[in-house]
Amino acid sequence: MKLHEKLLERERMNAPITVGLVGAGQMGTGLVSQVASMKGMRVSAIADIVIERARRAFLAAGVPEQAIVMADDVATADEALTAGRRVITRSADLLPQLAGLEAIIEATGVPELGARIAWLSILGRKHIVSMNVEADVTVGPLLKRMADVGGVVYTGAAGDEPAATLELYEFAQALGLTILCAGKGKNNPLDRRATPDSLAAEARARGMSPRMLCSFVDGTKTMVEMAALANATGLRPSRRGLHGPQTDIEQLTKVFALRYQGGILEEAGVVDYAIGNVAPGVFVVFTSDLPVVIDELRYLKMGDGPNWVLYRPYHLTSLETPLSVARAVLNGEPTIAPTHGMVAEVIAVAKRRLRAGEQIDGIGGSMIYGLIERAEIARAEQLLPIGIAQGAILRTDIEQGQPLTYTDVMLDENQTVVQLRRLQDQWLLTASSGAMVTSLSGGRE
Structure with a gap:
């Protein structure tokens, strides 16, 4: 059965795929409206730190104001979803916990948030569609392994x-x-x-x-x-x-x-x-x-x-992304995933002279940019992945154009993306990764 036919079947059964979206920016808002024109799928919940942005995304897609419920806890949100209403929240961490959602789309482009939401979604037995390529090139191989163990799909997005x-x-x-x-x-x-x-x-x-x-x-x-x-x-x-x-x-x-x-x-x-x-x-x-x-x-x-x-x-960027949701939920397959592990790394390079004691502002900031490098070279030279650079404190001065290394910075060890990256590095280098990943993904092999 073709994908469209499977979506029509979900529509006939009055059981559309229910989707939670993290990030209602330009891409996320376009996605919500695109899904509104599709059969067999609906965006049921949106999380955004600017709550009115989430509300506007639903309104732009034709959802009546009275059908939108703001919720900050699982019980309120799931009750609203059961009643057929739409949920908006400031808490991205809430969406992976909701029984009324089958899949989560992460669309922020922030590696820390992308890694954490993917991890929580896998723990919550939700399919995860990541529009966050920045998180994928940092910890994607580990997230894919965790999803495989957990019986859900981790995938990048169609349209990118x-x-x-x-x-x-x-x-x-x-x-x-x-x-x-x-x-x-x-x-x-x-x-x-x-x-x-x-x-x-x-x-x-x-x-x-x-x-x-x-x-x-x-x-x-x-x-x-x-x-x-x-x-x-x-x-x-x-x-x-x-x-x-x-x-x-x-x-x-x-x-x-x-x-x-x-x-x-x-x-x-x-x-x-x-x-x-x-x-x-x-x-x-x-x-x-x-x-x-x-x-x-x-x-x-x-x-x-x-x-x-x-x-x-x-x-077609986010307008195509719903197809990745459908493939994950209906066919159990990813659109794109790091099936070859870490072939390439994106390393952090100084945009200007950086001073010891400065805190790195991350991707899209004024301090660093990314360059692709072969993973084995990045590993041998201890080059710093750009996806874990944000929030790190510089130990030493760095000249403009100079790649950063692990020894140049103190990482923010409280970040999920940093913790997952350390685990991924260990997993890729040792044969004991199976037990490690099984434990993190809820003990299901």
């Missing part, structure tokens, strides 16, 4: 570039094509020194959070997305920070070619990105050494070769 690129990758992989490079077009110009203050006016004009826009412009978001793709496919970063050439769709097969072909790649099987009219699309550059296949590709007007490109010219 990693999942959109994965569709093309799996198509090419299944056909046995040789994949040279997979990646995305970057939407914003690259400025490693961008800060929320320098982008404040543009952010206001675009209706965006300055920190979110800053993470786009300084390149951190692209690094995070390509790391998620690497961890889902096994493709490796082409180099630290990737190449990111200025190019266009027509030149992708020439630019993302091997060195001996006149391209920029040292090896096949990598992730990278492009700046230019490739955005907002995603791509996979592939080749074949079979004469009949080459002739067929030329006949189909795919180009003369020796490389060809699969290109998807769009990604």
Whole structure:
């Protein structure tokens, strides 16, 4: 049965998939309205620190004011859900505890909150759809393992570039094509020194959070997305920070070619990105050494070769995310997950000279940006993952452009993301991880 047919069946049974959303920003609000037009699914609860933002998201989706209930405790919230009403709350931690929800979507982009809500959702036997790629590239492998043990699905979101690129990758992989490079077009110009203050006016004009826009412009978001793709496919970063050439769709097969072909790649099987009219699309550059296949590709007007490109010219961000909910609940499968473990890491690099004693402001701030690196190199050099950097105190001065290491900082050990990361590192290095993860996920193997 197709996904849409399964949703129609849930609609006919008057048993729609019930969803809780954490984060009613631009993406979350669009998602709520999109679900309102679907069959067999409903957003039943929204958590946001700005409670009126949660209320407005429901109102924009056509939910009557009188059907919205504010709740700060489990009993009140579950009673409202049982009565068919919608719940808003300031407490993100409340949603994973609610019996009336089947799946949680986390849409804040804050690694600490993303990690904690995913962990609590798994403990609460809820499927978790993470739009928080920042948390995924930090502790995603552990969260996936915990979800597998707990009998629920941990997944990234359809609509984001990693999942959109994965569709093309799996198509090419299944056909046995040789994949040279997979990646995305970057939407914003690259400025490693961008800060929320320098982008404040543009952010206001675009209706965006300055920190979110800053993470786009300084390149951190692209690094995070390509790391998620690497961890889902096994493709490796082409180099630290990737190449990111200025190019266009027509030149992708020439630019993302091997060195001996006149391209920029040292090896096949990598992730990278492009700046230019490739955005907002995603791509996979592939080749074949079979004469009949080459002739067929030329006949189909795919180009003369020796490389060809699969290109998807769009990604619909949060408007596609409900499909990940449906796949998780109805099919028990993720849209995208770090099935290859930690292939790539996103490391923290100083935007300016940092002083000992300063507290790091995190992703999208004025102090650090992210660069992708191969996980084994990051581990060998003890480079600091950007997802656990926020709140850390600097032990020493750091020069602009210098990567941070674990020894440079005192981490905030009270953060869930830090605790999970330490556990993940231990799990990936030892054979005793099974008992450890079983214990954290509620003892179910």
